[in-house]
Amino acid sequence: MIKGGKTVLITGASSGIGFELSKIFAKNGYHLVLVSQNEDNLKRAASDIRKQYSDAQITIIPKDLSLPSSPEEIFEYLTHKSIQVDILINSAGIQVYGPFNETNLEDDLRLISVNMLALTTLTKLFLKGMVERGYGKILNLGSTGSFQPCPLNAIYCAGKAYVLHFSEGIAEELKGMGVTVTTLCPGATRTNFAKRAKIEDIRLFKGYIMDAEKVAEIGYKALMKGKPVVVAGMLNKIMTSSIRFSPRGLVTKIGNYIMQRQTN
Numbered sequence: 001m002i003k004g005g006k007t008v009l010i011t012g013a014s015s016g017i018g019f020e021l022s023k024i025f026a027k028n029g030y031h032l033v034l035v036s037q038n039e040d041n042l043k044r045a046a047s048d049i050r051k052q053y054s055d056a057q058i059t060i061i062p063k064d065l066s067l068p069s070s071p072e073e074i075f076e077y078l079t080h081k082s083i084q085v086d087i088l089i090n091s092a093g094i095q096v097y098g099p100f101n102e103t104n105l106e107d108d109l110r111l112i113s114v115n116m117l118a119l120t121t122l123t124k125l126f127l128k129g130m131v132e133r134g135y136g137k138i139l140n141l142g143s144t145g146s147f148q149p150c151p152l153n154a155i156y157c158a159g160k161a162y163v164l165h166f167s168e169g170i171a172e173e174l175k176g177m178g179v180t181v182t183t184l185c186p187g188a189t190r191t192n193f194a195k196r197a198k199i200e201d202i203r204l205f206k207g208y209i210m211d212a213e214k215v216a217e218i219g220y221k222a223l224m225k226g227k228p229v230v231v232a233g234m235l236n237k238i239m240t241s242s243i244r245f246s247p248r249g250l251v252t253k254i255g256n257y258i259m260q261r262q263t264n
């Protein structure tokens with residue numbers, strides 16, 4: 001049983017934005033419950049965090065979040081260990097690139113499972129206790145893609161739109177209950193994400209790219225303030241705001257342009 005301070009559960013904690021958030025929470029004295037698919041990556045992340053914060057209390061849970069049983073297994077494991085989750089960060093996310101008529105159905109469904117189903121189920125499972133205790137914070141990872149349709153990336157952006165609308169909806173329901181829900185919407189960010197999806201050569205990743213550390217800092221501050229939505233970075237803020245006032249057809253065409261591979 002973890003005693004003392006507050007506990008944060010972070011999915012996708014082994015890499016990128018989730019890893020940077022884990023370090024911020026370690027620095028601020030939280031107990032960390034780190035979840036990702038690959039056990040070796042998680043152990044490496046925990047060891048890197050301990051090198052910087054030697055007294056960090058860390059529990060690792062390797063789970064494949066594309067499996068429907070994983071969120072409940074995580075919840076049951078923590079309940080069994082009497083570990084109460086005060087803050088939930090849903091950062092695990094994957095990408096599938098290409099025209100929808102050509103992508104592999106199994107990959108498409110895996111994306112939906114990790115990016116939407118696991119996020120929703122974990123939120124459902126941990127929210128109940130937070131509401132009962134009158135305290136809790138949830139950070140869900142959206143994207144600048146939450147604000148627009150993206151050809152060649154259609155399920156991903158549709159999924160991120162789901163994350164944003166779902167999170168904003170429940171954030172409003174929870175007002176006055178001591179629980180806040182924040183959606184962090186980064187644009188292109190330097191992590192393993194593009195490499196994993198083999199999309200390092202698309203125009204989006206050839207332009208303005210933020211550091212994961214900065215994005216995590218922005219997310220942490222917004223989460224602590226209980227803001228419903230935060231777009232990371234000024235350029236991304238301008239871009240997502242301008243989408244609201246632009247013709248939808250044009251926005252989709254621009255989305256198609258920035259998702260194309262840049263060959264030269």
Ligand SMILES: NC(=O)c1ccc[n+]([C@@H]2O[C@H](COP(=O)([O-])OP(=O)(O)OC[C@H]3O[C@@H](n4cnc5c(N)ncnc54)[C@H](OP(=O)(O)O)[C@@H]3O)[C@@H](O)[C@H]2O)c1
Pocket residue numbers: 011012013014015016017018035036037038041042063064065066090091092093094114141142143144185186187188189190191192193194196
């Ligand atoms: N990077 C960007 O440009 C960008 C832009 C906008 C939004 N985002 C969003 O930000 C979030 C974090 O992405 P990132 O850039 O930090 O990516 P990343 O560096 O690739 O990290 C992804 C994390 O998710 C975990 N993960 C992947 N599949 C999983 C599965 N089936 N089960 C459990 N864990 C799994 C990975 O763990 P293991 O591989 O170790 O298992 C890793 O810890 C995602 O939701 C992404 O959509 C990223």
